[in-house]
Amino acid sequence: MYNIYYYGIKGLIYMKPFKKISVSDLKPGMVTAQDFVINNTNLITKNYLMDMAVINKLNLNYAAYDIYVYCPENSSPHYKEKKRFEALQNSLNDISSCIEETFTFANEKQSISIDQIRSISNDIISLLDSKNNIVKCINLPRDFKKYLYTHSTNVALLSMLIAQWMKLDQKTVSLICHSAMLHDIGKTAIPISILEKKGPLTKSEFKLCETHALKGYEIVKNTPFINPAILQGILFHHERLDGTGYPMHLKEDKIPNFARIIAVADTFDAITSNHAYKQKTSPLHALATIKDCSLNKLDPLICHILIMNIAKFYEGQSIILSNDRIGELIKINMDNLLYPIICVDNEVIDLSKNHSLSIKDFV
Known part of the structure; x- marks a missing residue:
């Protein structure tokens, strides 16, 4: 099988496979991928749609010759990969919608359903085999008005990828998913006018936004059978190694591991996402920022693991x-x-x- 490539406005955007077959194997509906030339005579032009009458004529004298025809598009590797990518996008959109429902319920009832969280977490974990496509999906443009839910989805995915790259056990990966998915649930208590403000926040607005970590902890803490590590990830994901984070200004080894992982994932997705107040920047800028933060703010080992693995994808x-x-x-x-x-x-x-x-x- 062969492939045709060409460059368009956005680069390499099209790939159509073709193959060489015997004239005797032609079928109605096949389309020629090259001119069919015998003894310097062009018998059939490229892109000709074959019908039975023409096939019968060719078989009378040229049945032993080879001819190039396009493969059915739905059998090409490119087509199948495209469909896998579209299916992943749809799954992520569905997950974001489920997280939106969970956050809405939490805002109204000041509680969550652990069964619903486990169900969403299982859906996210089932996608982890598509690592390359996950990274690609995370970087797609998105509606900033749905940012809270897509961001929560993306941070859960990235946190689980980091946990896998760190070779943590499956139970821990699942718990990290729970925590990362809920890390920003406290923002449901922040006025939408502040979350979607187009422009820099005032000092008082910024202080109000900082309360989301504690508010999220307060919503989730009374959930029956909730693992303490999940609560730690929610409460401390904005703490920084040098003590400049919030809400408790923890330093170094006082910051729990879940919070360290979520902090790195949160930073990467925040930089590569569109917000009401800024456009996304290149993933390379995100990696460079994370590398700078690894000097005194984010866990250096976790930063290194993310950078090395994400860089391989790009x-x-x-x-x-x-x-x-x-x-x-x-x-x-x-x-x-x-x-x-x-x-x-x-x-x-x-x-x-x-x-x-x-x-x-x-x-």
Whole structure:
């Protein structure tokens, strides 16, 4: 099987497979992928739709010859991958809707259903085999008015990925999912006018937003059979190693492990998401920010694990440069994450030596 590729406005956007078969194997409805030329005579043009009459004529004299035809689109690897990606998107949208229902209930009743949380968590865990597509889905543009729910979904996914990369046991991965999913549930108690404000928050508005960690803890703490580690992740996910976080200004090893993991996942998704007050930035900027924060704010080991594994995904991806040209990211420089090695029109460029270019986005 062969593939046809071409570049469009957004880069490599189309792939149509074709194959070589015997003329005797032609079927009505097949479409030629190349001209059918015998003895310098073009008998059938490219993109010709075969019918029985033409097939019978070809079989009279050319049955032993080969001809190129397009494969049915729904049998191509590209088509199947596209359908898998669409199915994952639909699943994530459904999960975000379930989280929205959970948060709405929590805001009204000041409690949650642990059975519902387990059910949503199981749905999220079932998606973890699609790691590459998960990273791709997380970086898609989204409606900022649904940010709270998609962000909660994404942080749960990223936190579980980090836990898996840390080789934590399955029970712990599941509990981290619970905690990460609920880490921002306290924001249901913050006025929507503040959450969706277009512009910087005032000092008093920012202080009110900071109460969401404690408010979330208060909502969840009385849930029967709730694991204490889940509560710790919710309450402490904004604590920082240098004591500059909130709500209790914990330092270093006083910050529980769940909170450390959720903090890194939360930071990555927040930077790569659209908000009411800012547009998302490149995942490479997110990785660079996390690396800087690993010096004194975020857990350095967890930051390193995220950076190394996410970087592997982006290597080989199509990119849009600051001059709107399309290229491919070849290698990420771990010492200088914003300036990887790229390839544009068969030219290899080290961005660390060419600061006139930068990566604007991924295709």
